[in-house]
Amino acid sequence: MGKCLSCLSSFRAVFRPNQESAIPLTPSRKPKPPGSDVTELPKPPTEVKPPEGGSTDDQVLVVQSIDLCVSENANNHYTMEYDLVQKESPKPVLRRGFPFKVKITFNRAYNDEKDAVCLVFTLKGATNPTYAQGTMVVVPVVPADSDVLPSDGWQVKLVFTENCSITLEVSSIPSAIVGEWNFDIDTKLKSAKDEESQTLRYSVKDSFFLIFNPWCKQDTVYMSDPEWRKEYVLNESGLIWRGSHNRLRPCIWNYGQFEENILECCCYLLSHVGKLNIVGRADPARVVRHVSSVVNSPDDNGVLVGNWSGDYGGGQSPTSWGGSVAILQQFFKNKKPVKYGQCWVFSGVCTTVCRALGIPARSVTNFSSAHDTHNSLTIDYFFDDEGEPIERLNIDSIWNFHVWNEAWMERPDLEPGGYGGWQAIDATPQEESDGAYRCGPASVAAIKRGEVMKPYDCCFLFAEVNADKVYWRYRGPSQPLKLIAKKTDTIGQFLSTKAIGCFEREDITGEYKHTETTKEERETMVRALRCCRNVFSRYYLNDDLEDVQFDFELLDDIVIGSPFSVSV
Template identity: 40%
Template sequence: FSVPVLDIQRCDLNIENNNRSHHTELNGVERLIVRRGQTFTIILYLKPDSPEFRIGRTKLTLIAETGPSPRRQSDTKVSFSVGDSTVDTEWSASAITDPSGNTVSVCINSSPDSPIGLYSLTLTQGKQETNLGQFVLLFNAWCSNDAVYMRNEKKRQEYVLAQTGQVYRGTHKRIRGKPWNFAQFEPGILDICLKILDENPKFLSNADKDCSERKNPVYVTRVLSAMINSNDDNGVLVGNWGEISDDGVRPTKWIGSEDILRQWAESGPVRYGQCWVFAAVACTVSRALGIPCRVVTNFGSAHDVDANLLIEMVYNTDGERISHGDSIWNFHVWVESWMTRPDLGIKYDGWQISDPTPQETSNGVFCCGPASLTATKEGELTTVYDTPFVFAEVNADVVTKLQLSTGKILTVRESTSSVGRSISTKAQTIHCTFLDAQKRKGRCTRRPSTTTSYSREGKNLDSTSKYFTSTNPLSSVSKLKMHNDKKHYHVNLSLSLQLMGRARVNKPVTAELRIKNTLPEPLKNCSFTVGGIGLTKGKSILVRYVLSVHVLSAKLLNVHFFVLIWQCNITIRVNMQLTISFINIITFFVQRWRCECKRRSQRQCCVETHHRWLHSAAGEF
């Protein structure tokens, strides 16, 4: 007997329902975005004269393909028949028809070990092929068979779905959090993240092998570590730790990843970044692709150039450093990603350290990791990747040496506690709601702090030069003096923000920001930047102004926002064609506000704050 061929009128990818069940609804409903190892359903609409679908008699085969040259041998092309049930561990499909016989619902399960990326889906019936559409496949932290599986739902919410967070900087005695908009679900960001994978040199040299390896989060994480910096390739960020010219943005000015990624997609490597910017952008891309990721700061971070696990500081008798290889940074920021390590063994599963800041090369490329956090803690330095370098960052010994005029070198100090003084990352659930924010430890203070430099006959000595004592060969050096030509004050601002009028989705709204100058000096060249998820069409708002000298004077500024989405206990994206009304919460982020004034005494007054404002408003869609 002949096999009936269905006459398909159209295919509904059931985007809204599928995206919701796969935790990708924040990406929107413009296309299908699913996570591997989890079923999704598409609906085939049959023409009125089409043969009826019958299980066991109607032969349907689906083909899923990814990459420029899909091949079965590379797992970038797979074909599977539509049966009566699906299998959790491989590509499979089942189908049922509605009582009228007009539609066929096809349930598809992807393999939890599939390469991630953009896929095309084709239905074949004998020699007849029907293009059903495209979908994006991501890693799945909700699937127990996926290498990035996380058991804890709160951790999944934080390390995959949270679009805002904190990046910590400063010193181990003065840790300061900087709010950051990761914005991994903003329109177009996922496409940019996939473009980053397609721009990496491994893809350009062997696209088939690279696309096949995208099944492995270890491989993808290592690629991202190289591609977030631009040292070897057309990567995202250009690093700069010196003078910043007018051809780029100061690293301290960035408040989120979105502007950086969009600028890279339009015009190539973005100027400039430093460690926390590299790490935050890497976190955005990892979360967008489905890899659980967090930003981690190491205070007192060693840079061991020669991989001997020692940071050697050598000075001459004038207190000048004469070795310029090893160094210790006040802080350094990297990322940790969650995944299994089948290449190392189950013991090393869990958090993996990778560092996109270009410090040293690894296999000839400026990248670092992923190195198992467990291996790093236990000193298992033979494990891949780059574990000795990461271990030195947090656990190297510091040796301070003095070179005499005769050439003889004396060891004057050894320290095992100068490196890895504190390691910080944002705790779970500290975002979105006011009640959760109240649970954060700490208190608001208004306390000036003073930094002091030391000099000897006009030559500055850094903090490592404190070994000059009466018991060493430099006892004659006694003219150490303190000078305070500059003082830095950090105080909290008095800020208030009020929503003016009624906020409506997809409509402009104005907020009034009231700022008080708490210093007895006029503050010039002031600016503040406002950004937020779904508030400003992906562009931060920058306002410049001057605050007068009066202590109690206030500055009223009208800031115009464009509300794209609402943020409540969870973030949702709505269909703009619906009309409903309810009470919700809009979140405004005042990311960075900095003022400078130069007094006659050459003192510098800095006012710096990071705030998040939560305001209730009636919402109408």
């Protein structure tokens, strides 16, 4: 039944596992047996009248109203800027792992000795909410000083009582599934025998949104520096660099992660676009990998259609966009891909989605960026014996600039080894990864070390910033390649992002690689090539060695079938 119930055995007699209906159980309305095909729990009207006769004090508590304390909770959770919170009928936006307050008013005063109150949280959109998946959470209300509070599950503490109202402090776990949640309130008398028991359920009209929490140390997206959080989570505008390595041009981008329908659109992308398992929405690594897929459109009808043709009929030129808000609002309204985008547009939208969901993120520009189609860590150019290029083989390319993203998180799937921190993701559809156009998250620390086999897509991203340009003589499929020339210091220049707290450029080239032509940089390249299984990488390793001269002297006469000695 899940950790939150197993550690609260004293409440099992009060709320039976199969008695989840809010309607009093009668012979004509019995709970369905376990395993039956129930897609939605039955719910009565939100206002339930107590049974006729008897004193109100002897009857089950009836919920009259509920106050979600939206403004107070938003201030404590750093979510006051969200449009959902600012609306005339606001909804809570909460960060997982932080406590939030709920005030409930009953038809009479609450008595903790005879009244049992339980909150039931269910993830919206879950077809069959279960405790095991974390899509349903059942938590009884206990006094703040109770010794039966679970240490690793959701908690609901009674912190204040006044007349007919109680104030609860609810704490979600730091690894809860992000998205939109519903919740109900179950009430019952503790003294009632099973055959006489009656549970009333009040369905709370308004849902709430639960997002990642960079302020919570137990959340894997925790970011300790408050200035970094202000820049990479709360800042709604930034700079994205374009141009070429000798002419860097910034453009202002409005991320607008708190604007109308943006958070709703981001949750829709997680639940309705692509193939992200519902449990995967708790893991920021799986979430950002999914985001890098659904921001583009080729295989899942995601947000943006890429277009590099110069003909932008039927849509808008990529250079006409100044921010992500209009793109995401249009997609959320029509549920169709928006036309058109190029790399900086994909990156800007990706930053917006990550920040809206609570994941620290930034856009990064790489000048002279390699596109390694062979997965060889080299940009390969092939020539015939006459020195003419062989165009059918020359499919690698170098972009003047390319923009991707970094998202901040720990990587428990890679630890130990210090792979946490910035993770590179790329929403521009270049190459397929595991059958979809997506890229990352790849640990930036792993990229700098040349550990190209680390998940995800570290090899591709390493090549983008540190590939060697290699020139080959090709004489046919049955002949070995011959290395003609190489250039090792032209790929990956002036990696740029917006500086913290100001509209200036910060150069982060050193976070991705060692200084070009240094011993450390060459050793890293060799290490990466040795890990790579591509045939071109093998040829490059073998040919990229100094020639060895030697003398060969025969010491014995040669007799067929007998050994002989030589001196080398």
